[in-house]
Amino acid sequence: MFKRKKKEMMVYVVMGFLEAGKTSLICDLITDDMYDDVKTLILACEEGEEEYTQDILNRGKAVCEYIEDEEAFCGEVIKKFLKKHRPDRIIIEYNGMWPVAHIPKLCDELEEICFDSEVIFQTLDVANDETFLLYMKNMPSMMVEHFKMAQMVIINRCTVEKTNKTAIRGSIKAVNPAVQIVYESEDDAFYEMKEELPFDINAEVIDISNDDFGLWYIDMSEHQENYDGKTLKVTGMIQKPSGLPQGFVVFGRFAMTCCADDVQYMGFLCKADSWEEYKNKQYVTVTARLEYKYMDEYGEEGPVFYAEEIIPAEKPDEELVYFN
Known part of the structure; x- marks a missing residue:
């Protein structure tokens, strides 16, 4: 007999510290025209300066539940939200101060809870270029743990004058060579800026x-x-x-x-x-x-x-x- 193909359940985990731009990224994700018919459950593990307004949630066919207690970030609690809302996908705004070890554990739990679906996890780390080097200096261990867990790192608020792509890439790729790095800027000239190396790769x-x-x-x-x-x-x-x-x-x-x-x-x-x-x-x-x-x-x-x-x-x- 032929087995029925499992429905895919996308689970996006968006990491980063306060004011990194996590909420803005998630708002963009839920209002993207590609996902008009997708119902999204947002699990917000912290409250930043930007909020999910009801207008944004309505436009994105999304609902938001808050998990402010680290101990409540578990399969049993999330299972209740899944039964309540029946979403097509989950986006988790992860608390940047929590250990990333909770993430793979939750992945295993969701695979059991959503046994009739194929759970696909994608981990993203969001960083603000204006504070990147400051966090690397003062909280290097936590930054590195995010880099190691991420499949993609998004560096936003980049500028031609201040962004050091070589330093950023070195910090991230040293601990996760396979990660994809994406830079975002409001200045079109930034995307034309070539990354300069301190040595000449064309020299004899x-x-x-x-x-x-x-x-x-x-x-x-x-x-x-x-x-x-x-x-x-x-x-x-x-x-x-x-x-x-x-x-x-x-x-x-x-x-x-x-x-x-x-x-x-x-x-x-x-x-x-x-x-x-x-x-x-x-x-x-x-x-x-x-x-x-x-x-x-x-x-x-x-x-x-x-x-x-x-x-x-x-x-x-x-x-x-x-x-x-």
């Missing part, structure tokens, strides 16, 4: 300074076509773990993606005729050709340095790499 030898290692690493990970077959000069630490093919070491730097408790080594394979004269965890400056190829150590295609010159180097003044 691309010279990466110690301070720019993090930005280069992110750009290399995202845009391999810009570096494949190119020659680079860069300083890093070599590590000699057992089991590598002959002539290979791991070349990279220690990076802080969030705070002092979140330091990790970010490196890739580097091949030379011999590494015998260099010690494990020694800093060197390599001039090398970069190729992307499959390696068993990666389990997929990845960057491989082929060293043309190796020079002993001093430890950088700032040993940790930052991505902004």
